[in-house]
Amino acid sequence: MSMFSAYRPRRLRRTEALRNMVRETKLSVDDFIYPLFVVHGQGVKKEIPSMPGNYHWSIDMLSAEAEEIAALGIPAVILFGLPAVKDEVGSENYDEQGIVQQAIQTIKEAASDLVVVTDVCMCEYTSHGHCGIVRDGYVQNDETLGYLAKAALSHAAAGADIVAPSGMIDGQVWAIREALDVNGYDNMAIMSYAAKYASSFYGPFRDAAQSPPEFGDRRSHQMDPANVREALREVALDIKEGADVVMVKPALPYLDIIRQVRDRFDYPVAAYNVSGEYSMVKAAAARGWLDERRVAMECLTSIKRAGADVIITYWAKDAARWLTPGER
Ligand code: PBG
Numbered sequence: 001m002s003m004f005s006a007y008r009p010r011r012l013r014r015t016e017a018l019r020n021m022v023r024e025t026k027l028s029v030d031d032f033i034y035p036l037f038v039v040h041g042q043g044v045k046k047e048i049p050s051m052p053g054n055y056h057w058s059i060d061m062l063s064a065e066a067e068e069i070a071a072l073g074i075p076a077v078i079l080f081g082l083p084a085v086k087d088e089v090g091s092e093n094y095d096e097q098g099i100v101q102q103a104i105q106t107i108k109e110a111a112s113d114l115v116v117v118t119d120v121c122m123c124e125y126t127s128h129g130h131c132g133i134v135r136d137g138y139v140q141n142d143e144t145l146g147y148l149a150k151a152a153l154s155h156a157a158a159g160a161d162i163v164a165p166s167g168m169i170d171g172q173v174w175a176i177r178e179a180l181d182v183n184g185y186d187n188m189a190i191m192s193y194a195a196k197y198a199s200s201f202y203g204p205f206r207d208a209a210q211s212p213p214e215f216g217d218r219r220s221h222q223m224d225p226a227n228v229r230e231a232l233r234e235v236a237l238d239i240k241e242g243a244d245v246v247m248v249k250p251a252l253p254y255l256d257i258i259r260q261v262r263d264r265f266d267y268p269v270a271a272y273n274v275s276g277e278y279s280m281v282k283a284a285a286a287r288g289w290l291d292e293r294r295v296a297m298e299c300l301t302s303i304k305r306a307g308a309d310v311i312i313t314y315w316a317k318d319a320a321r322w323l324t325p326g327e328r
Helices: 009-013 016-022 059-070 100-108 141-158 172-182 200-208 229-241 252-264 275-286 290-304 316-322
Strands: 032-039 045-047 055-058 074-081 113-121 133-137 137-141 163-164 189-196 244-248 269-273 310-313
Touching: 009 200, 032 100, 032 316, 045 252, 055 059, 055 229, 059 316, 074 100, 074 133, 074 172, 100 113, 100 141, 113 141, 133 141, 137 141, 141 163, 141 172, 163 172, 172 229, 189 229, 189 252, 229 244, 244 252, 244 275, 252 269, 252 290, 269 290, 275 290, 290 310, 290 316
Parallel strands: 032 055, 032 074, 032 310, 074 113, 113 163, 163 189, 189 244, 244 269, 269 310
Antiparallel strands: 045 055, 133 137
């Protein structure tokens, strides 16, 4: 008697057509959100050294970029702004004429169907680089909430579709939801960075957003990488406070968290394929050690397979091309 089973898994792996037919997870351009970094100035399209292929854009350069992103079929962008001046309370964060507020208007004029998501946090705007009001070396929780609500409101007024609070300040989703509703923005959605870890994979981004903390780190508010049950509590809280989409961040080292959140909650799940995940592959590919296209698509597929409905990724434009039949 043979030890073989009658079933031979290789039968369905024999040709590309067979493999396509039984593939369980299929990436689509609809899955992606593309991050954009906007800066003051004129004629700026400056590559971010630690994130090759990603740029700092000035407002006057943004229309063409938004049109290109929309033409690729990418449904959404998420905006990060570099202010002209940083201060203790991050004033430009809620300035009507702030860099992100201008960017929202410009993108909406150029490509009105493109969903505009804004990151709502203080770290890019504060002189000390922390995600809130700092006193006695500690990020003050409740005092920060009002500033986050003001920033979210100013993004809503400028025409954003979704605000994405990323500071891991307790109660931030509730504070923003309430401010939006009271001011007539009850249709504005919130995508909360619900389970955001104190990760070292944000290194290249802090270069891009010029937002490293001047002292200390973010471990008093972002999550300990060792915890999973706590992530589920965070997600439950944010849903209770009014989040429409819940995010896990980073993505690849936290696929188990994505899976558990997917299984436990019937809400859309976003995953942030962060800067370090991207730059590691870029660096290895530049040395000829990895095939960027294949590794990137494998990473994105893994994130989707783990349960993400939405993937924020610096590969969005490349992946959109790679997913187009006939493109190389
Ligand atoms: C906070 C924010 C960060 C990222 C997105 N929003 C940085 C941080 O928390 O320190 C990181 C994204 C990335 O690494 O790609 N505004």
